[in-house]
Amino acid sequence: MTTQDFTPRLQLQQVVKAFPGCLANDRVDLRVMPGEIHALLGENGAGKSTLVKMIFGLLRPDAGTLSWEGETVRVESPARARQLGIGMVFQHFSLFEALTVKENIALGMGNPPPMKELERQILAVEERYGLPLDPNRAVHSLSVGEKQRIEIVRCLLQNPRLLIMDEPTSVLTPQEADKLFVTLRQLRSEGCSILYISHKLDEVRQLCDAATILRGGRNVGTCVPAEETAASMAALMVGETIEVVESGVAVERGAVRLALRQVSRPAASALAVALDEISLEVHSGEIVGIAGVAGNGQAELLEALSGEWLCAADKVSLDGQGVGHLGPHKRRQRGLCFVPEERLGHGSVPEMSLHDNALLSGYSRQPFLRRGFVRQGAVKDFAREVIDRFDVRCSGFGAAAGSLSGGNLQKFIVGREVHQTPEVLVIAQPTWGVDAGAAAIIHRSLQALAAQGTAVLVVSQDLDELMLISHRIGAICGGRLSPLYQRNDLTIEEVGLLMTGTALETAGVMYAADHSRGDAHVAS
Amino acid sequence: MSESVLMLQAVALTIIGAATPLLFAALGEMVTERSGVLNLGLEGMMLIGAVAAFAATVVSGNPYLGVLAGAAAGALVALLHGLLVLSLLANQVATGLAMTLFGVGLSALLGAGFVGTTITPLPTLAIPLLADVPLLGSLLFDHNALVYLSLLLVVGLSLFIYHTRAGLILRAVGESPSSAHALGYPVIRIRYLALIFGGAMAGVGGAYLSLVSTPMWSENMTAGRGWVALALVVFASWKPGRVLAGAYMFGGVTILQLHGQGMGVSIPSQFLSMLPYLATVVVLVLISRDSVKLRENRPASLGRVFRPSA
Known part of the structure; x- marks a missing residue:
């Protein structure tokens, strides 16, 4: 110097x-x-x-x-x-x-x-x-x-x-x-x-x-x-010690709740990615993580899961029932809740209050309507519960969604779905831009949800997060999904390889993909 | 020269006459929309431009001053629109519609005293030598100044939008005002300039109607051309060259229906008068079918209120 x-x-x-x-x-x-x-x-x-x-x-x-x-x-x-x-x-x-x-x-x-x-x-x-x-x-x-x-x-x-x-x-x-x-x-x-x-x-x-x-x-x-x-x-x-989220909590894996069967989808535009025979199963009580670099088909896959893109009924099934032909509202009624990646615009209406935003996705499952009229009291109670449970910092349930900081809005949007205790939760980028404290709250809530028997599918670009909370992990690359591997069998570098579309077998790593179907076992 | 050639020549000249006002208004609106501002007040601005141009010509006797007055009046109404939508963050659609209604009313009020007055129209300027070339000469080089100006404007705007830094900034502001703001560009000021330019061009388009097309003032004389110009911008997917093609195509349809009526085609004249507007609707529907194509050139922030935040 x-x-x-x-x-x-x-x-x-x-x-x-x-x-x-x-x-x-x-x-x-x-x-x-x-x-x-x-x-x-x-x-x-x-x-x-x-x-x-x-x-x-x-x-x-x-x-x-x-x-x-x-x-x-x-x-x-x-x-x-x-x-x-x-x-x-x-x-x-x-x-x-x-x-x-x-x-x-x-x-x-x-x-x-x-x-x-x-x-x-x-x-x-x-x-x-x-x-x-x-x-x-x-x-x-x-x-x-x-x-x-x-x-x-x-x-x-x-x-x-x-x-x-x-x-x-x-x-x-x-x-x-x-x-x-x-x-x-x-x-x-x-x-x-x-x-x-x-x-x-x-x-x-x-x-x-x-x-x-x-x-x-x-x-x-x-x-x-x-x-x-x-x-x-x-x-x-x-300013206080964060309770560390423990990974790999032992779960009893139950029956298949969410299944995709060879879902293919042509690219909708020059900018979109085609999906190539994507199949996966998520069991009750398990968290499955999908890694991938942005723009490799995640958006298309999420649309197929949420019901924004429709396909043949048997391509997507929920607790054994084909729902591929049903839109988001009908899928929510049948127990599939969805947290999109984009918080403002897709996940919430920025100009609307938190309780109105809760109503928008919650009316399918919650008793928010009576003979077509909105029960404002019930909606506000629900919003207040979410705010309390997920420590959403805001001026109250009347605050406009767009006025919240990114992390707090994310907590609210995740909370809005988790609080309904769905049968299946599909969640994209659960903690993008969220601080450690808020991330811990969200991660713990997902684990608690899985422990209650929900099948959770997490699509994320954050590998640390996927390694922390998932039981099984796969990666999507160019519209193809890799096999799903037990999390404990993978290192973070190997997930990185999967994200580039490299098969682990060809990379000189010997792992048997987890092809087990429906047989309950303990994922540790 | 045979009669049919003369006839064709006459048709071509009237097409140019019908297309030029559309071209001015649509080019101006294209620049405005490139900055992300939607100006639905185009029709009103054309009318105000038309009446101001006519009044200034009557008073001064000079149609060129009339054109300037038309541009200034259009710009002034655009400034008012800007004050509402850019500074006071009012909804662009509602405000634009209000501007049109305001323009219809105000132009009728201001023009009341001029109904029946006549003026010397904008003179044609034959370009020496070139205009004497047989057939093509009078078709291409024997027009009034505004026709030449409109064509120069197409070339100038193509260069401006795609090959200058200012044009790049204009596109950037229309694409993502928040990003442009983050990089330190004065988004609101740029939008004001684009909007005022659009208003001035609408004013010139109006001036063409009252100084050239029919050298007189009559209430509501734009007859929906402002709306056609708005549709043209979408039709042209915000590209200057395509605005030119579109304006001449719509000009052509307008003239064909006039000649159709003249030749006594056995369709009720009301149906023929509908033709240009019907064509607008049909073309818009055809274009909107391909949403991907439409979005590729569409300024991403078009019509959205931008509140500069820190």
Whole structure:
């Protein structure tokens, strides 16, 4: 280290930001050194996003100072931030689906060169950091990992000295995440600082040099992640010890409740994936996990399960009855509840209150209607129960769904279905963008549901999650489903292989796929 | 020259006359919609443009000032629309319909004193030499300034939308205003500009009707052309070249029904008058069947209120 390295690249002192009814940041301090990967930790709603938005010029602090390489600066716009050398990779990508990679990159630059020259620069950066990407492809045709690469390349083109990454690995496969870490370490070695927001504490321990922890909008400490355990950092974040969800709770596996039989579906459009003879069975009391990189047929499979896409009756069966020809409402009446991936729009109507949202999916099974009229009292009681049971933080059941933070809305949407104790629950991305505490609540509720005899099918990109709660795991790739394996027979790397469509047998690993049908046994 | 050739030439010229106002209004609306704003007030803006252009020409005696007045009046109504839907976040559909009703009423009120007044229409500008070429010369190079302008606009907008940075930003704002906002683009300001441009073009389209097509003012003289222009934008899947093709096709249908009536085709004239509108409905239905195709070019945020959040 040379002497100049002692001036922090970025320093925030006593930064305050208040929104109506909420103090998002209360005298927060943060110091990021040159060439340091600095983790910003905290639960959902701890004020991390607000803080980085102020650094990137999307919000202005009410009080406090921000210094950049020793000098006090005001970052009044993202353009100013880019000019200083601050780049940001957003959690929900700020990409334009209909435009090409090149156009997206040009839009994120203050003063881009002509398109030909830009293309050359993009290819040079991709080469240097090992981020292959075709500049002329339309963004909607790319995988999530590739989309993230666009954002990273866009930042790198402007030679940033601070890169802000908001939950970069939440949607990546382990292999993609490893590649990302290589890039980040290379950047660090070149002197670039990285402010890294993540919920995955193991990852933070591997990657980060220092960490600042926020709770309720305040600093609760800094630490060196390598010297901590994931549990000790989690405790700092939450302020109490999180009860660790125990995996592999022994279950008595019952009869087959949900079965798919060779479901095939042609691609509905150029952007969709065709399903290729998907068969699976989920037994009473068991949690089956489906891994996969986004865009490999999960959306199509989920539509076939929920009833948004119809097929022959016997292709999908529920407790032995063919339901393939029935829509979502009829399937719900027969006991299949469904939590979609997209919370706003698909899982809930953002402008409507929580109790109205509860009514929308609950009226099939709950006594919410009497002679066609809505029983408001019953709906509100139900919403209140869900809010209490799942610790949904909101101003009450009258709050608009869109006003909740992502994690709290997710708890409500999952809770709305789990609280009905369905016979079968199909759930997509149960804990996407949700903090450790909320994730534990959701995971425990799924386990409890399975223990009561529900068949649970989880479709997720989060492998840690699948390894934690599933009894059997398979992966979907290019519209084909791998065999399902007992969770204890798999390592996380092997699931990663399945996600790329590699059969474990050909990869030199000898495992017998679990083909047992209906014979009750104990999955440990 | 034989009579039938002259006849064909006359038909072609009237088609150009019928297509040009549609082309202006539709090109303007295409730019507006590319920014994600739906302007259902097009019909009203055309009417206001028509009456303003006519009034300015009567007062000044100069039809070019009339065109400018038409554009300014259309832009002004668009600004009002923008104030409601962009600043006050009103529903774009309801506000657009209100703008049309407002335009119908206001133009009738302002135009009441001009009914029966006559003006010198916009003169034709023959392009020297080229206009003297037999057959094609008068067909292509002997028009008023607005016809040339409309064709230049098609070329200019194609270049603008696909080959300039400003055009890229316009498309980006229409595709995902929240992403554009996150990157630091002034979404609301860009939408205002696109909307005002659309209003001005609707005004010019209206001016064409009152200064060229029928050089006089009559109440509700656009007769639904604003709605046809709106449909044209969807028909053209938001592409300038296809707007041109669509406008001339609809212009052609309009003229054919006129000639059909003239030649005494034994269909009630009301049915023939329906033809252009019927064609609009049929084409829209045919296009909407392929929802995937429709969505590929459709600005993803079209018609949605954008509330810039932090």
